[in-house]
Amino acid sequence: MKFEENQGKVILTNFNSFNIEEILECGQCFRFNKIENMHYKVIAHRRELFIKQEEGKVIFSPCTLEEFENIWFNYFDLGTDYSELKKLFKDDNVLVEAISFAEGIRILNQEPFECLISFIISQNNRIPMIKQVVKNISEKYGDKINDEYAFPTIEQLSKATSEELRECKTGFRDKYILDCLEKINSNEIDIENTYDLTTKELKDELMKIKGVGTKVADCALLFSFKRKDVFPVDVWIKRVMEQLYFNGEETKKEVISQFADEKFGKYSGIAQQYLFNYAIYKKIGK
């Protein structure tokens, strides 16, 4: 892998396992827009970033070398060698098949607060609606950056009222967002300093928030707290796992979760993302 700055852009070459469409469209993040094929805009870290992928190269702009090294390298998880991780799954024919549908998926390292709120909103909701609600909240409470709005800081969103949140179309999840803010502001939970916590300790912490159960906590753990050993089980994963590993038989989420931990191990979260993408692609159960 190589990256260098050229006239306000950073060009990434000699990489593997990077497909901007697969990375953004696989349901892990909500602040992006498609401009054209393999050309996207991402809003994260109070910045607007354009990503255009061509044969053998990815162009990030506007972007300095410093920003790339300090922010986007980590955001796109470029320190992780996905070709090595995929080798861990090479003996599982089912997973190999799922991976073949999106070789270029990577798990983004998103900002914890935004990711947590986004997945609180995801409860009983659809991906296009989640994107819309997160956008509404950003436009109402966040700072303007170019022609978009950054996701609000904790301080900014703490000014929100139940009525305002409902105007942003959060629906009944308004009280969950308010509870999240209360618990952060009263230091009942701390999402800033989590490095020393085990995955279970951090999960218990997150689940103190009303509206955060196993699934929402797992998504936050995987997508923003760098815990690649968690395997979020939602309706799609449940269906695809039942079909691929349980002979199409109805299986409880807890059983699927434990099965995944044992089968996929330390990097089960990566496996989950390939399987989720496969489930959506095949429209399993629909």
Added chain:
DNA sequence: GCCCAGGGAATCG
């Protein structure tokens, strides 16, 4: 009007 969405809380045995 009806159904369901990347679930969770409350309640019950």
Added chain:
DNA sequence: CGATTCCATGGG
């Protein structure tokens, strides 16, 4: 505790 029941909103 594990299992069942109830909850609640917007969009198609």
